[in-house]
Amino acid sequence: MNVTNFLKHHxxxxxxxxxxxxxxxxxxxxxxxxxxxxxxxxxxxxxEMGIQLAELIRQDKVQIIxxxxxxxxxxxxxxxxxxxxxxxxxxxxxxPADEQALLERHMNRVTDTCIxxxxxxxxxxxxxxxxxxxxxxxxxxxxxxxxFYQILKSGExxxxxxxxxxxxxxxxxxxxxxxxxxxxxEDSTLGNIFAGHVISGDIKNVHTVRxxxxxxxxxxxxxxxxxxxxxxxxxFQIGGGIAGDFPICVVPMxxxxxxxxxVPLWGYFCQxxxxxxxxxxxxxxxxxxxxxxxxxxxxxxxxxIESDATIVAxxxxxxxxxx
Numbered sequence: 001m002n003v004t005n006f007l008k009h010h011x012x013x014x015x016x017x018x019x020x021x022x023x024x025x026x027x028x029x030x031x032x033x034x035x036x037x038x039x040x041x042x043x044x045x046x047x048e049m050g051i052q053l054a055e056l057i058r059q060d061k062v063q064i065i066x067x068x069x070x071x072x073x074x075x076x077x078x079x080x081x082x083x084x085x086x087x088x089x090x091x092x093x094x095x096p097a098d099e100q101a102l103l104e105r106h107m108n109r110v111t112d113t114c115i116x117x118x119x120x121x122x123x124x125x126x127x128x129x130x131x132x133x134x135x136x137x138x139x140x141x142x143x144x145x146x147x148f149y150q151i152l153k154s155g156e157x158x159x160x161x162x163x164x165x166x167x168x169x170x171x172x173x174x175x176x177x178x179x180x181x182x183x184x185x186e187d188s189t190l191g192n193i194f195a196g197h198v199i200s201g202d203i204k205n206v207h208t209v210r211x212x213x214x215x216x217x218x219x220x221x222x223x224x225x226x227x228x229x230x231x232x233x234x235x236f237q238i239g240g241g242i243a244g245d246f247p248i249c250v251v252p253m254x255x256x257x258x259x260x261x262x263v264p265l266w267g268y269f270c271q272x273x274x275x276x277x278x279x280x281x282x283x284x285x286x287x288x289x290x291x292x293x294x295x296x297x298x299x300x301x302x303x304x305i306e307s308d309a310t311i312v313a314x315x316x317x318x319x320x321x322x323x
Contacts, residue, residue, distance in 0.1 A: 003318040015307050022270040022303035023319035026236065029268040029301070030061065030320075033231045036268070039247060040067035041239030043110045045074035047310045049238075050169035052317040057172040061320055063233075064222065065173065066181040066247040069188025072145060073124065074115070075170040076152075080160035081120035088112050123160060125193050127151050129202070132194065136208045143210045143218070144190075145180035149173075181219050183212045183246035212246075219250050224263055232267025238309045240273055252294035269296050270303040272312045 011020050030036065040049070056062045088094070091112045107114035131147050151157060152174040165171050173180060185191050197203045227233045237244040254260040269287050287302035296302065305312050
């Protein structure tokens, strides 16, 4: 029995049924000629979501991605330093002294996984700094994801690859030149590193890396060109936070601030979240609340699955991929 048949037989009620509905809605949206944005919050790249996300990209099941700076860089950290990662399955039992010991070994913990500073972060810093400096001296400016595309396409990191390259979603995205939105990139390891190099004078122009406002302008143009009544754009949100909150606002901005009222609303919406709806918890807001903000319509297909995205997303992606 394949994954899809297993799920359809066993997943019949509650969050399990919502998972099936969301996957079938995703497939229908694409079959009707729609396009899809996937947003990545949390630590989905460190959770190795790239194993399936890369295949979705290759099969044109996703046309644009919005992600945090952490997800952008951590897929590449995993690509070049996977063998040096350490899993800590008993992370709930760690004492402050245990955490200090990890720090002293330069092992940065993300739940049950430790990212090695030297092999991952510093290795990537060494490469990206050269590209930052080249652009800075030439008076050129690029988005964070464009710098990563340049590095990946140059082949400079290939000597360090420690996973099958087909499991890196950033490599798949670079090969497709997939549009990426990365709001708040400053809140990332390499964002901090970039700030440090500006402070030290290695980079002269702080705007050598293009900004979040420019990402919104970029998204507004992309959405205006790609969202049509006969080909709407869907919104598949993993987790909450800026990766989802930032791009979904492009629609009310287009309507209310630019008066582009002919641009359609998002044509599909699904959120996987374990955040409960209470006391202004925006990440746990139910989809209907987005109607009042001009993001979704009353007839927009809407799904919410209250569960762990590392469990739910791979199952939905399997159904979308026909596995």
